Amino acid sequence: MTQKTIPHIANKIAIELNKSGIVSMTKGLEPIVAEAEKVLLESVKQEMALEEKVNEICDANEDEIEFMLADERQLFFMIKKKLAPEFGVILDYEERFSDLSHKILDELYEEDLIHFDVTENRVKNVIYNAMTAFMADSSEIEDAVMNKIRSYKRKFIPGTDEFDILHEKLYREELMKRGME
Numbered sequence: 001m002t003q004k005t006i007p008h009i010a011n012k013i014a015i016e017l018n019k020s021g022i023v024s025m026t027k028g029l030e031p032i033v034a035e036a037e038k039v040l041l042e043s044v045k046q047e048m049a050l051e052e053k054v055n056e057i058c059d060a061n062e063d064e065i066e067f068m069l070a071d072e073r074q075l076f077f078m079i080k081k082k083l084a085p086e087f088g089v090i091l092d093y094e095e096r097f098s099d100l101s102h103k104i105l106d107e108l109y110e111e112d113l114i115h116f117d118v119t120e121n122r123v124k125n126v127i128y129n130a131m132t133a134f135m136a137d138s139s140e141i142e143d144a145v146m147n148k149i150r151s152y153k154r155k156f157i158p159g160t161d162e163f164d165i166l167h168e169k170l171y172r173e174e175l176m177k178r179g180m181e
Helices: 006-020 029-060 062-067 072-087 093-110 120-151 161-177
Strands: 023-025 114-116
Touching: 006 023, 006 029, 006 120, 006 161, 029 062, 029 072, 029 093, 093 120, 114 120, 120 161
Parallel strands: none
Antiparallel strands: 023 114
């Protein structure tokens, strides 16, 4: 999950909750999207802070890492795993998405954005399934977008504003085509 995908994931959550038939939305889709975005963004920021700290540790010990011929990626992950609880980051994706689903549900309920007559677990499962479905589809969507960009006669250079604008436009089109936006 990245900052770029958060709005799309939040949209998917709101759409799936709406389609589920087990919740009624008191103020429409937009406030639900906003609350989901807030929770997801906080999670991504926590992970970014963790990775920044791990990078600082790796940079500070660069000479030792080179001397020992250590695998930097493996070392990065080991340090990240050790520091994750300190930063409130859950590294296991299933557990993380379950935790995020619960936090999103709590926010939606506390802000009086949804009402439901089923168990909290059923609503949480809709949120969880929306996130995992989006993540499963995201690489497929990304491949479809990149194939479209490559099919143009004119070549677009990744990292340029022009490329980013086209990529976002095609990404949204692909999401709409799949009923995810």
